[in-house]
Amino acid sequence: MSAILGWTYFWVGLTFAVYIYIAWRSRVSDTKGFYVAGMGVPPIANGMATGADWMSAASFISMAGLISFLGYPGTYYLLGWTGGYVLLALLLAPYLRKFGKYTVPDFVGDRYYSQSARMVAAACTVFISFTYVCGQMRGVGIVFSRFLEVDINTGVIIGMCIVFIYAGLGGMKGITWTQVAQYCTLILAYLIPAWAISYKITGVPIPQIGFGSTITVGAYAGKHLLDTLNVIAHDFGFIEYTKAFASTNVNMLNVFCIMFALMVGTAGLPHVIIRFFTVPKVRDARLSAGWALFFIALLYTTAPAVAAFARYNMIETLNDKPYANVPAWYLNWQKPGLTAWVDKNGDGKIQYRPGAAFAGRPKWKMKDGKHELGKYGEPLLANKITDNKNELYIDRDIMVLASPEIGGLPAWVVGLVAAGGLAAALSTAAGLLLAVGSAVSHDLYYRVINKTATEKQRLLVARIMIGVAIACAGWFGIYPPAFVAQVVAFAFGLAAASLFPIILLGIFSTRVTREAAICGMLAGILFTAIYIINAKFLGGANWFLGITPEGIGTVGMVLNFIVTGVVTQFTKAPPKEIQELVEMVRIPKGAGAAIDH
């Protein structure tokens, strides 16, 4: 067993033991503990838990790699996924906490005095959360298979069992405290390699400052890192790293819509919103949104630095260098097919240029179970070779996972990164599964189907629902439907077009009616869903002002606002007690005692 594998087992084993210990300590016996952790979570802890809840395998593993290849346009994701917290803190979190119930559909159902509204909101919650969770389970499996050398499916099943133990036993309480531990794991796993690499390249150990500093050694010593990246990009025909809107035909409206949909979608995601139900007071809800964004920003401001360092490192170590001298990390990641090289000009050197080196992901030429090797010992590819000059394939996802190896860090750091990736994926999965479980067991079972259910029955149904949701998510993790990657736009688009506007109007207007809310939600969902399905699956055009499916949630949101506003004008004003409920929600006083059902 190599040192890296040994350390990986050590860290993963240790962190899993901690999660299970926490789950056992925070097991609960009532629905209030199960759904909202008894509303006793301190704001800083809730901030950390929200950070872990929010930052998924995609944030941890993929984001820096994405920015590294995109340069400036990576900004849309950075800002889209952080700016939403300002909306959440100002416009939603404190009022929903004052409302004092358990789920997002709970608020919608009560505010709009309608079981239909509750059911539409519950359906949105389940669909949005479920779309999201399938990708997480797959992420768990991939980390297991790459680092622990177990089968992807075995990895998914191990992940399912761990999540079931702490989500099933402790509900929101168990999830909250494991998420705090998972946040600590993932942030250390992200920052330690980032500090080391920043110090190595620029001599400044703080990556946020380092990537604006000068390079200490090598051909570009004394030059600013970002300038260097621009010069390199220019020399080899890439778009300059810091250049914004390089092509002249950028649809600025579309850029705006994408970022806005990500921000509003973030603020409308049920698994994020319910985290703010768990704190004791309204001002704790405001404060924990601040802490949440602080803890998220630790990673999100480091990611663009990691991206710039990774790009510089990759080009410096590989480009125009003979394949015979490639570093060990390149060969390690070549094994699972995440790096590949095809010698187009026969000079034995790796040329990294714009464009894809070949079509699709690497497919090796095999003979009798062995790689067919080229002249320089490189495994040959069966893919269709493109006719551009680029010879190198690098999977974006390895930018973070391989960064400790690229930076020459010790084996214990490499192992820690694996534990961090798992923490990111598991914490998000657990939060999503709880959102699904509580929407079904609380809003559909208890509030609609069996209104006389006892505390014990409700708790049992909640646990069964979490189990069912985990089993479904695991099944999709093992047999991923081809459309998983395609439907991520759905989660944000639908959250932006359905839940966010209705919750917002429910707080900021006393006049909006039940009929208006239902019409608005349906209009928003249907428009957004049909547009995305048409563009993503039926090959239709982006017919509305050229807006891509990633940004259409913004248009859906506007449509929802318009429809809700118009229908409100033609329907009877809400009953007096609803108007009083809205006024009650607006002032913090009196939130201490949670309203029980």
Add this chain to the structure above:
Amino acid sequence: MAESTKDMKAYWHRNLQIQFWLLLIWFIMGYVLSIFLVVPLNSIKMGGFPLGFWFAQQGAIYVFVVEIFVYCKLMRNLDREFNVDEG
């Protein structure tokens, strides 16, 4: 409820004002400086960073974090002023 309706109207109005100014800053940081004006701002250098690029990948996020804490502080003061604080 002890507080008069008029007081509550004033409280809500002040709350909306705070939100308006903070969201305006949010919009300027997130959209105006980071997206709409990024090209001209990039011709200004701040250390090794083109300024627009720095706003987009660092500065705006810092301001978002600070804004939420400022909001907490302003609302705490407002809650106390109108005696709707949770104590």
